[in-house]
Amino acid sequence: MSLRAAILGFLDLDPTSGYSLKQRFEGSVGSFWSVTQSQIYRELHALEREKKVVAKREAGDGAPDRKVYALTKAGREELQAWLRAPLEPLQLRHPLLLKFVFAADVPPEELDAVLSRYEASLEVTRAEYRGRLLAKEIFSLARNKREAAMWVLSIEHGLAWCDTELEWLKKTRKALFPGGTRAGR
Amino acid sequence: MSLRAAILGFLDLDPTSGYSLKQRFEGSVGSFWSVTQSQIYRELHALEREKKVVAKREAGDGAPDRKVYALTKAGREELQAWLRAPLEPLQLRHPLLLKFVFAADVPPEELDAVLSRYEASLEVTRAEYRGRLLAKEIFSLARNKREAAMWVLSIEHGLAWCDTELEWLKKTRKALFPGGTRAGR
DNA sequence: GAATTCATGTAACTTGTTACATGATTTA
């Protein structure tokens, strides 16, 4: 349901093709909502059948044709209804934590390696969010100041989450490997 | 894959039935890994077919029979392999954030209501985690001190996450409703 | 007497993932 609504949301901002919707997801809500190309096409087809969106074929001379989707009135109504509807419950799935709970017998160096890889990936993610804030692309795409402010807040949410994770890792390392496991960390 | 491994992990701690596995998920990793009853039975059946677990029927006199599952050697090996394997990537799906991004035109009071409901649910969750730490059930179930320490850390992760969310909400409210939307908040 | 808990499960459905196929254009 959320995926569907997000597609409507993006098309409301700016009608576009399935292919580029994928890019938009990645470039803006990717940190808290992941999608695959197949999902997008499937949902787009369903929305089209239900007349929530209409497609216009645009000839790309040389390049492949694009099917540009736009909301219909019914589509706009569905989006508005979703915005006011109660939230679907947040259900985290955190593979590191899950593994962690069963890992008491894993030798310290191996556990440390798992934590380190996660830490490295967090730092990459955080740098990306920082870049997004600095790039200020947001301010050119947003339709008004309020919208821009909200997009900034959503990125700041991602940054705060990264920081919390990193702090937890630090604390966890201290608790589990009080002497350190190897030179350098 | 993670679900499967977690089932193996729980059965390794203590052989038990599908029904009570569900309870154990909820009572320990529920904050970062949600499951349904159907998923558990389905996976348990698959694991049985693959000889990773064996079931023993225990007659419950009066009460329904239970099928108590225990790991086989192959099951233990799969668990150990998973513990050392690279993590599946973390993919958040955060319905509030997603909605937030498209909600610039939602009237302040309605948006505030969405945020408030989320805030309330976070406070419930946080209280539950606190309770879990205070209850110290952990220390009786853990097989050793290291394991207990790791379980405590996993709950502390949940608490830290709640706190970060609550702080973000506060900040967001301040940014979006500088004068407040109604008495009391 | 009604609802909840214990305990098993099935069926149907929705959502998410992976792999593949096509074919032109641009970049390395």
Add this chain to the structure above:
DNA sequence: TAAATCATGTAACAAGTTACATGAATTC
């Protein structure tokens, strides 16, 4: 010349959700 990008999609599969069915025992 090989790889990446643009752009469409399909098929098969895996994972997650919802609703239902059964039936005894216990608690309200």
